[in-house]
Amino acid sequence: MTAIALFCLFLLAATSLYGLGRVVYNVLFHPLRKFPGPWMAGATSSWKAYKEVIKQESAVHELFALHKKYGYIVRVAPNELHFGSPGAFHDIYHSSKRWDKDTGLYRTPGVSSGSFTFLKYAQAKERREVILPIFSKKAINSLEHLVWRNANRLASSIAQTNATKRSIDLLYAFRSYTLDTIMCFTFGNCVNALDAPAFSDPLILAMDASLRMLPLMKNFPMIRDLIFTVPPALVMRLIPNAQKLAPRLYQVRDLVQQQLQIVLNCPSKLDTVPHQTLFHRMLDPESYRSKEVLNLAELHDEGFTLIFAGANTVADTLLMGHWHAMQNQTLLTQLRNEILTVWPDIDKQPSLTDLETLPLLTATIKESLRFIPSGVSLTRVVPPGGAVIAGQQIPGGTVVGMAILHVHQSAEVWGTDALMFRPERWLESSDQASARNGKSELDHWLVAFSRGPRMCFGMNLAWAEMYIAFATMVRNFDMTIDGTTAEDMQWRECIAAYYPNRHLHAWCRPAGPGKVK
Numbered sequence: 407m408t409a410i411a412l413f414c415l416f417l418l419a420a421t422s423l424y425g426l427g428r429v430v431y432n433v434l435f436h437p438l439r440k441f442p443g444p445w446m447a448g449a450t451s452s453w454k455a456y457k458e459v460i461k462q463e464s465a466v467h468e469l470f471a472l473h474k475k476y477g478y479i480v481r482v483a484p485n486e487l488h489f490g491s492p493g494a495f496h497d498i499y500h501s502s503k504r505w506d507k508d509t510g511l512y513r514t515p516g517v518s519s520g521s522f523t524f525l526k527y528a529q530a531k532e533r534r535e536v537i538l539p540i541f542s543k544k545a546i547n548s549l550e551h552l553v554w555r556n557a558n559r560l561a562s563s564i565a566q567t568n569a570t571k572r573s574i575d576l577l578y579a580f581r582s583y584t585l586d587t588i589m590c591f592t593f594g595n596c597v598n599a600l601d602a603p604a605f606s607d608p609l610i611l612a613m614d615a616s617l618r619m620l621p622l623m624k625n626f627p628m629i630r631d632l633i634f635t636v637p638p639a640l641v642m643r644l645i646p647n648a649q650k651l652a653p654r655l656y657q658v659r660d661l662v663q664q665q666l667q668i669v670l671n672c673p674s675k676l677d678t679v680p681h682q683t684l685f686h687r688m689l690d691p692e693s694y695r696s697k698e699v700l701n702l703a704e705l706h707d708e709g710f711t712l713i714f715a716g717a718n719t720v721a722d723t724l725l726m727g728h729w730h731a732m733q734n735q736t737l738l739t740q741l742r743n744e745i746l747t748v749w750p751d752i753d754k755q756p757s758l759t760d761l762e763t764l765p766l767l768t769a770t771i772k773e774s775l776r777f778i779p780s781g782v783s784l785t786r787v788v789p790p791g792g793a794v795i796a797g798q799q800i801p802g803g804t805v806v807g808m809a810i811l812h813v814h815q816s817a818e819v820w821g822t823d824a825l826m827f828r829p830e831r832w833l834e835s836s837d838q839a840s841a842r843n844g845k846s847e848l849d850h851w852l853v854a855f856s857r858g859p860r861m862c863f864g865m866n867l868a869w870a871e872m873y874i875a876f877a878t879m880v881r882n883f884d885m886t887i888d889g890t891t892a893e894d895m896q897w898r899e900c901i902a903a904y905y906p907n908r909h910l911h912a913w914c915r916p917a918g919p920g921k922v923k
């Protein structure tokens with residue numbers, strides 16, 4: 407036997423022994439050994455990897471059964487707990503809890519900086535100070551015309567497709583609308599995804615395909631690092647299946663990079679944009695505490711994460727809302743009649759403020775947010791002293807989290823009809839508060855934007871996009887599902903949802919002008 411073969415054998419034996427030692431430690435001695443859960447999950451993190459990558463399932467769905475079996479705390483990995491009682495959400499994501507985000511999840515997108523991916527609260531806070539003014543309620547209200555412009559383009563592209571007697575791919579249509587909108591707020595320059603035939607702009611297709619890579623990138627950090635550090639040609643040869651998916655990842659990165667280069671090569675171009683954009687702030691030293699502008703990689707990371715964070719989430723909410731609303735034509739009729747009260751003449755659009763006063767529209771958006779496909783556990787690391795979550799003492803260093811879906815589908819909170827899409831629930835709640843800013847008691851449990859110091863800061867833009875898109879769709883079109891089934895609508899999620907099947911397609915026929923009976 408050669409020396410090299412001997413060395414390889416030794417390496418294999420040492421790795422196997424180490425692996426075995428870890429399993430024994432995780433099962434018998436780990437501080438979390440007393441928490442219940444599947445044996446394999448406590449023994450090795452391969453359990454999650456197997457589910458997410460090999461079986462291509464989202465753990466979130468199985469977790470409902472696991473919580474039923476094991477109780478409201480389940481050990482889902484050697485050092486990770488998932489909580490199933492809604493109250494635990496407010497324990498973990500509370501404004502006083504400035505816990506670190508967990509590397510395992512937040513390194514997934516392959517960027518090392520940016521609002522979403524910063525692990526430390528202090529870094530995120532400093533960046534928020536730079537970006538927040540662009541997304542404040544006042545700033546969004548002053549730029550609502552940009553959102554309306556894209557909603558009108560959405561309506562006219564849908565009408566054109568309908569004229570060719572084809573049903574509309576609503577997922578891609580909504581993603582095109584939200585992508586053009588976030589691009590406009592970020593770079594002042596959109597990719598015109600709304601003009602692409604069948605809403606299939608290359609960036610939309612690339613973003614969609616790249617979402618399927620996320621489970622692999624989350625569970626196999628070495629592969630992820632390889633993808634982003636090794637030249638693409640080599641990656642294609644090294645990673646199985648890379649030929650199919652990796653090019654999409656590079657394509658997304660390159661397309662975002664191109665937008666950034668347009669701005670950086672000629673910053674004066676921003677002067678021609680008639681409104682403040684994210685890059686106006688990001689390229690201005692005065693926006694920073696340090697008075698220093700970020701480097702190119704950091705600017706790219708921020709642009710990239712905001713586009714991902716901003717585009718898919720809003721589109722997913724619109725998708726879910728329309729899917730459920732179209733199954734209830736009475737709701738669509740009531741919504742149309744309500745919208746007509748502020749938008750009687752199709753050529754005279756109402757203001758965002760007008761839409762915000764409509765109770766049923768507001769309730770429908772809230773219910774759509776409740777149905778958002780948000781299944782990933784938003785993991786945080788318990789600080790060294792430990793913490794009490796759901797009444798249990800949790801050791802410091804434990805990764806803890808909860809999927810939003812487990813709050814939004816809790817029968818304890820929403821009642822026995824928790825799984826039904828029923829906007830009326832928002833109008834029935836005790837104090838009848840239905841306008842966006844009038845909080846009802848249910849609002850405490852609507853956590854689509856999460857809570858606490860790392861909660862979403864794009865929510866004012868998101869709400870504006872949702873009000874305007876919903877109103878535009880309902881006012882302009884008679885919508886019916888084109889045969890899409892519940893199975894077509896199944897989703898999987900690992901930070902951002904994707905739909906492995908056909909997803910939602912609908913007939914959108916131009917609506918008549920007046921009130922509907």
Ligand code: HEM
Nearest residue numbers: 521522530715716719720723784854855856860862864868
């Ligand atoms: C319906 C639409 C949206 C939903 C449901 C949503 C949901 C969320 C959630 C749940 C988080 C917390 C994630 C975590 O803890 O890891 C978050 C964070 C974030 N969202 Fe949104 N979001 C939406 C729209 C937007 C938009 C339009 C933007 C664009 C500006 C945006 C930008 C961000 C950023 C930058 C973060 C990270 C904040 C931080 O970690 O400090 N989101 N969002």
